[in-house]
Amino acid sequence: MKIAITGKGGVGKTTFAAILSRLYAAEGFRVLAVDADPDANLALALGFPEEIIAGIVPIAEMKEMIAERTNTPGDSFSKMFKLNPQVDDIPDKYCTRYNGVNLLTMGTVENGGSGCVCPEHVLLKRLTSHLVLHNKDVVVMDMEAGIEHLGRGTAQGVNAFIVVVEPGARSLQTYHKIKKLAADIGVKKVYVVGNKIKDQADKDYVLANVDPDACLGFITYSQNVVHSDRADRSPYADSQVVDEVKAIKDKLSALI
Amino acid sequence: MKIAITGKGGVGKTTFAAILSRLYAAEGFRVLAVDADPDANLALALGFPEEIIAGIVPIAEMKEMIAERTNTPGDSFSKMFKLNPQVDDIPDKYCTRYNGVNLLTMGTVENGGSGCVCPEHVLLKRLTSHLVLHNKDVVVMDMEAGIEHLGRGTAQGVNAFIVVVEPGARSLQTYHKIKKLAADIGVKKVYVVGNKIKDQADKDYVLANVDPDACLGFITYSQNVVHSDRADRSPYADSQVVDEVKAIKDKLSALI
Numbered sequence: 337m338k339i340a341i342t343g344k345g346g347v348g349k350t351t352f353a354a355i356l357s358r359l360y361a362a363e364g365f366r367v368l369a370v371d372a373d374p375d376a377n378l379a380l381a382l383g384f385p386e387e388i389i390a391g392i393v394p395i396a397e398m399k400e401m402i403a404e405r406t407n408t409p410g411d412s413f414s415k416m417f418k419l420n421p422q423v424d425d426i427p428d429k430y431c432t433r434y435n436g437v438n439l440l441t442m443g444t445v446e447n448g449g450s451g452c453v454c455p456e457h458v459l460l461k462r463l464t465s466h467l468v469l470h471n472k473d474v475v476v477m478d479m480e481a482g483i484e485h486l487g488r489g490t491a492q493g494v495n496a497f498i499v500v501v502e503p504g505a506r507s508l509q510t511y512h513k514i515k516k517l518a519a520d521i522g523v524k525k526v527y528v529v530g531n532k533i534k535d536q537a538d539k540d541y542v543l544a545n546v547d548p549d550a551c552l553g554f555i556t557y558s559q560n561v562v563h564s565d566r567a568d569r570s571p572y573a574d575s576q577v578v579d580e581v582k583a584i585k586d587k588l589s590a591l592i
Numbered sequence: 593m594k595i596a597i598t599g600k601g602g603v604g605k606t607t608f609a610a611i612l613s614r615l616y617a618a619e620g621f622r623v624l625a626v627d628a629d630p631d632a633n634l635a636l637a638l639g640f641p642e643e644i645i646a647g648i649v650p651i652a653e654m655k656e657m658i659a660e661r662t663n664t665p666g667d668s669f670s671k672m673f674k675l676n677p678q679v680d681d682i683p684d685k686y687c688t689r690y691n692g693v694n695l696l697t698m699g700t701v702e703n704g705g706s707g708c709v710c711p712e713h714v715l716l717k718r719l720t721s722h723l724v725l726h727n728k729d730v731v732v733m734d735m736e737a738g739i740e741h742l743g744r745g746t747a748q749g750v751n752a753f754i755v756v757v758e759p760g761a762r763s764l765q766t767y768h769k770i771k772k773l774a775a776d777i778g779v780k781k782v783y784v785v786g787n788k789i790k791d792q793a794d795k796d797y798v799l800a801n802v803d804p805d806a807c808l809g810f811i812t813y814s815q816n817v818v819h820s821d822r823a824d825r826s827p828y829a830d831s832q833v834v835d836e837v838k839a840i841k842d843k844l845s846a847l848i
Contacts, residue, residue: 345601
């Protein structure tokens with residue numbers, strides 16, 4: 337099963353992706369978590385210790401490998417992408433493992449003016465499209481905020497998108513855009529998770545603004561998660577939130 | 593004066609950019625507001641009526657003009673950018689005006705798998721670098737979430753970046769990344785606005801985590817702004833928030 341976590345900026349994609357990955361790992365699944373957001377830190381949210389994080393080599397820094405596999409020499413504005421890079425050995429060779437989760441990170445933008453991250457997206461697209469998974473294999477991709485990745489088709493090989501929303505119009509508009517764009521790239525299953533829920537009115541607002549049956553469940557607004565963010569800790573320590581994500585995971589498993 | 597509003601997803605960039613643009617317009621400045629986020633709606637935040645929004649032609653849909661000016665025929669993965677598109681006539685020809693604000697929008701991703709938005713970024717980069725401004729001209733760019741635009745150098749021609757942060761570690765990490773990347777593209781002035789502030793502890797947290805003198809001010813967490821989001825209304829109606837942005841604007845004007 338391959339799923340991509342997406343949505344407007346700031347809705348809680350990385351928190352949700354991290355807890356979901358940890359839950360699958362705890363049940364004995366082989367989990368590949370992919371941090372596809374140059375401005376996120378899925379490793380931290382997964383609870384990877386600082387010393388392991390410091391040793392992670394993100395895809396963006398594997399310049400030789402990307403140049404070789406996507407055929408992109410020279411600067412990023414004068415390139416021709418080779419569209420079929422070899423990816424089969426990437427998870428084994430380049431992942432970092434902790435808490436039962438195998439992590440692959442796209443990496444950040446190291447230098448201003450160094451170009452777009454199109455080559456990294458080509459590689460990730462190829463990776464998600466062509467990885468052959470076995471019965472208890474799960475790929476969880478934490479996508480970047482917004483919708484450009486859908487133009488690029490980065491996650492076109494996934495079985496489902498999960499759009500994280502909060503009870504506000506903007507993040508629900510993003511859900512509707514994503515749903516349309518996902519269909520364009522052949523992803524028909526687009527689910528919703530309502531995050532930062534404070535009361536029944538918040539739930540009702542989300543339910544009134546998404547497709548019937550799209551909603552996998554809700555996650556209550558949690559001061560613990562906010563404090564995890566401040567303290568650079570994993571949100572996996574918040575048991576209520578973890579229980580809520582577990583219920584969402586079980587519903588998801590029954591649907592795909 | 594050209595400024596770019598940036599920061600992590602969900603911090604309130606569009607709300608701030610809209611109020612700031614309206615305030616400059618109210619003081620008689622000629623304001624060009626640029627919506628550079630494919631997943632934002634600066635027009636709505638500026639208070640443009642639906643019927644005017646429906647008529648806006650975003651840069652992304654000016655396919656012929658972009659193809660001609662950036663020299664990018666064919667699909668987006670096999671392009672060679674011409675780096676010096678003609679841009680001088682763009683603000684006059686392609687803006688939509690309301691409430692004294694001239695708006696240019698980059699546009700959204702219309703179809704999944706249709707490619708990246710690199711050509712649009714090249715055009716915006718050229719636009720911000722080469723527009724000659726007069727004394728009472730202001731360009732306010734509302735950037736997309738995250739940091740890829742800094743790799744692309746989209747806003748390299750601005751006088752200053754304003755990074756909107758909220759009192760949490762992630763958005764402050766994004767501020768530090770942006771500051772470093774902005775220096776790479778020659779933008780030395782990087783200011784901070786603390787948004788969604790609930791108490792003095794929130795202010796102290798922001799001040800403790802940014803450079804001394806970087807902070808232009810704070811915006812109090814507002815239920816009105818949240819409700820504006822739900823109701824698709826402009827946040828310009830919230831007088832406390834507008835007063836706070838006015839104080840920030842005055843401090844900014846004294847610095848650039």
